[in-house]
Amino acid sequence: MERGDTPVVSSNPSDILRRALDEQRLSDADALWLAERMAEDGVREPLLEAAGEAKARCQGDLVTVSRNVFIPLTNLCRDRCAYCTFAKQPDSPEAKTWALDEVASMTRGAVSTGCTEALFCLGDKPEIAYRSHRAWLRERGFETTAEYLVEACRVSFEGGMLPHTNAGILSQEEMAALRPWNASMGLMLESTSPRLRGKGMAHQYAPDKEPEVRLRMHEEAGELRIPFTTGLLIGIGENAAERVDTLRAIRDLDDRHGHIQECIVQPFHPKPDIRMRAAEGLTDAEVVGWVAIARLMLGPDVQVQAPPNLAPGMLAPLLRAGVSDWGGVSPVTVDFINPEAPWPALDALREATHDAGARLVERLPVYPRHLTQPGFLDPAVREAALRLATPTGHADPDARREAA
Numbered sequence: 001m002e003r004g005d006t007p008v009v010s011s012n013p014s015d016i017l018r019r020a021l022d023e024q025r026l027s028d029a030d031a032l033w034l035a036e037r038m039a040e041d042g043v044r045e046p047l048l049e050a051a052g053e054a055k056a057r058c059q060g061d062l063v064t065v066s067r068n069v070f071i072p073l074t075n076l077c078r079d080r081c082a083y084c085t086f087a088k089q090p091d092s093p094e095a096k097t098w099a100l101d102e103v104a105s106m107t108r109g110a111v112s113t114g115c116t117e118a119l120f121c122l123g124d125k126p127e128i129a130y131r132s133h134r135a136w137l138r139e140r141g142f143e144t145t146a147e148y149l150v151e152a153c154r155v156s157f158e159g160g161m162l163p164h165t166n167a168g169i170l171s172q173e174e175m176a177a178l179r180p181w182n183a184s185m186g187l188m189l190e191s192t193s194p195r196l197r198g199k200g201m202a203h204q205y206a207p208d209k210e211p212e213v214r215l216r217m218h219e220e221a222g223e224l225r226i227p228f229t230t231g232l233l234i235g236i237g238e239n240a241a242e243r244v245d246t247l248r249a250i251r252d253l254d255d256r257h258g259h260i261q262e263c264i265v266q267p268f269h270p271k272p273d274i275r276m277r278a279a280e281g282l283t284d285a286e287v288v289g290w291v292a293i294a295r296l297m298l299g300p301d302v303q304v305q306a307p308p309n310l311a312p313g314m315l316a317p318l319l320r321a322g323v324s325d326w327g328g329v330s331p332v333t334v335d336f337i338n339p340e341a342p343w344p345a346l347d348a349l350r351e352a353t354h355d356a357g358a359r360l361v362e363r364l365p366v367y368p369r370h371l372t373q374p375g376f377l378d379p380a381v382r383e384a385a386l387r388l389a390t391p392t393g394h395a396d397p398d399a400r401r402e403a404a
């Protein structure tokens with residue numbers, strides 16, 4: 001194990017979990033001990049119970065969701081991850097880069113359906129790989145996709161939305177340029193394992209998935225005081241120790257900068273049209289177990305998110321394991337990253353959450369933790385967010401209706 005580790009003084013799950021609850025975090029060594037035994041009843045049940053208790057202590061029965069619109073500004077990407085179904089080649093009939101008037105039109109639709117978050121999700125630096133995309137950008141006066149993205153975020157923000165950008169690797173200068181129009185930004189850390197860049201592995205052809213590069217961007221976002229979403233992708237060839245190390249790295253980042261607003265625990269599911277189609281997906285029980293470990297490792301300030309459309313039928317077990325956020329659910333657009341997995345309707349999600357003994361509350365793309373803390377948002381973004389917020393810092397549906 002690495003830095004931040006504490007010695008295992010007991011291999012009894014009850015002692016480990018009591019200590020994790022008392023100290024508000026689970027050590028790396030204890031996390032690995034639990035992970036390796038999570039299939040055993042004597043470990044699994046206490047683990048889920050402790051994770052649920054940790055979540056209840058920090059957030060009571062509250063579970064949040066963001067009503068969003070998904071804007072995949074371009075589905076061109078210079079990387080080729082072995083599990084990706086999002087990126088397209090420029091000659092594909094499905095390749096698309098959104099025009100600014102399409103962003104404006106989607107923004108109007110989103111405002112009128114009560115959305116507050118414009119999720120800008122796009123491929124990584126396609127201008128490096130594709131001459132046609134460079135020409136497309138230049139015709140419009142832009143050198144890079146990141147420059148164009150700033151303009152798209154401005155259009156959406158001025159149209160009444162709060163953008164959240166996830167554009168792959170951005171430089172610190174690019175993040176600084178996006179900050180005046182974004183309520184938060186994100187990048188899945190995915191995994192700290194450099195092994196995944198090796199031959200035959202998930203990230204062999206994805207230079208932007210170099211863990212060091214991704215960690216540096218997280219660090220630089222912290223220096224800029226940008227509320228930041230991260231996460232781990234599980235089941236892409238990493239092992240249990242590497243998952244624990246990824247969670248440890250996320251916890252350390254938040255310890256240093258206090259900017260990690262949420263951590264997504266996203267399971268990889270094999271799909272027929274990807275290079276990793278023959279890979280074995282994780283069982284539902286494993287996914288739930290890793291949610292519980294994330295909950296206990298990350299401490300009370302970082303929300304743990306599991307996308308409900310990737311775990312249909314698993315909502316109650318995920319809540320039991322300490323999930324505190326369902327991510328973005330869109331009444332307007334599909335999940336372009338996982339188009340085969342339909343979003344649950346918000347009402348159905350509310351009912352399922354309620355049936356599991358929890359209460360669903362809509363949030364903004366920035367959580368109350370960073371909305372109320374000075375210095376984390378550009379003043380104009382903060383003002384816009386506060387106009388859409390309840391006194392607790394969650395989304396106020398009445399304010400959205402008035403704005404529409």
Ligand code: SF4
Pocket residue numbers: 077078079080081084085086087122123124168206208
């Ligand atoms: S970086 Fe993202 S969009 Fe690009 S290939 Fe990888 S998963 Fe797909």
